[in-house]
Amino acid sequence: MQKKEISKAVINRLPRYYRYLGDLLEKDVVRISSKELSERMKVTASQIRQDLNNFGGFGQQGYGYNVEYLHSEIGKILGLDRKYHMIIIGAGNLGQALANYADFDKKGFFVKAIFDINPNLIGSQIRGIEVKSMDELEDYLISNKVDIAAITVPKTKAPGIASDLARLGVKGIWNFAPTDLNLPKDVTVENVHLIDSLMKLSYRLSEKDEE
Amino acid sequence: MQKKEISKAVINRLPRYYRYLGDLLEKDVVRISSKELSERMKVTASQIRQDLNNFGGFGQQGYGYNVEYLHSEIGKILGLDRKYHMIIIGAGNLGQALANYADFDKKGFFVKAIFDINPNLIGSQIRGIEVKSMDELEDYLISNKVDIAAITVPKTKAPGIASDLARLGVKGIWNFAPTDLNLPKDVTVENVHLIDSLMKLSYRLSEKDEE
């Protein structure tokens, strides 16, 4: 079966749909039309229908979409109908912040261990999650199936660590280091480049100054 | 003068060019052709030339681009030739991590104050940056020109705080709360939705499982 390729633009929009539908669900909204959702989200109704129909027909003519059903279906598409075993490499400020962020648990992403080289941190706990030595990483990966590794180490160390993780079977890398990681294509890398994000903001701020 | 609109796709790529050129600069590479850069960055040479020519001709036929010059020019385009006064709203884990992240300073983004409602945090310092009470925010904004406010408060509080910031003249919002902010269009919002990022990762991981 030739699976039709879903464009990256569509995938990028899915979490936002999921978020809006989750909000509607909390407000006990039962149904919503693509038109109404489009007004809230400031996109075209056409785009919403087109996007959703990449994955199947979730609506009903004359009625619209059932919020609970659509929310749940998008959740499944996003892979949120299972749990993920996550580890964090780097127990610095950002690593600790991620470990402390309880909202990931709610969506099924469970941080099970944090790794660092700093002897002062090794052995301590963050929200009940143990900080282990980097020396233990390989053994840990051999005895535990890790789905996602968040990398929050300095730029220079990230590529080497990422290669190790890939070699040891980690298929998902959530990369916070300000560098690109070149890994085998069976490994999925999702980048969060905070400094890039800040630069986009400064671009738009200076653009306005020039007007 | 009718300024030609630069597409969002181009702007999103600029920080990445800047990053690669910075790396080349550190390695003392003097010149680079669009072809060579395209191989490193895994994009087409055509795209690089097309992107750069939105802003002017920075290269030379038969030679390529001078790395230092191009790096500096892209820096200017991104607005990195000036300093930014930044504050952080929310001294939780993420807010503290951002405050501790010294790399922003290097690019000209200076965190001058952090605001929170937690009495246990107010008055303390993070990397020499004072945590102030939210009650002081308005006065602070009146007496200081703040360029960028990073919002790291819970989802429910973010929209109200963002409106306050906009009303008090803040033109740049770096939003980490998992919600969209609807603000007047003279205010620039850059979102960092970590949970969305994680969902994109889980989408691609489950997509692979299905193959």
Place this chain on the structure above:
DNA sequence: TAGATTGTTAATCGATTAACAATC
């Protein structure tokens, strides 16, 4: 000069929007 590589125009490709028949 000859070779290399840009800047830029033209061609292609893909994504978004519009339109409307199908149908609840």
Place this chain on the structure above:
DNA sequence: TAGATTGTTAATCGATTAACAATC
């Protein structure tokens, strides 16, 4: 049934890639 709204095809728009003349 009549009205509403989807699912889907067609039209438009924009972004990417290819090609090449200009020129260093």
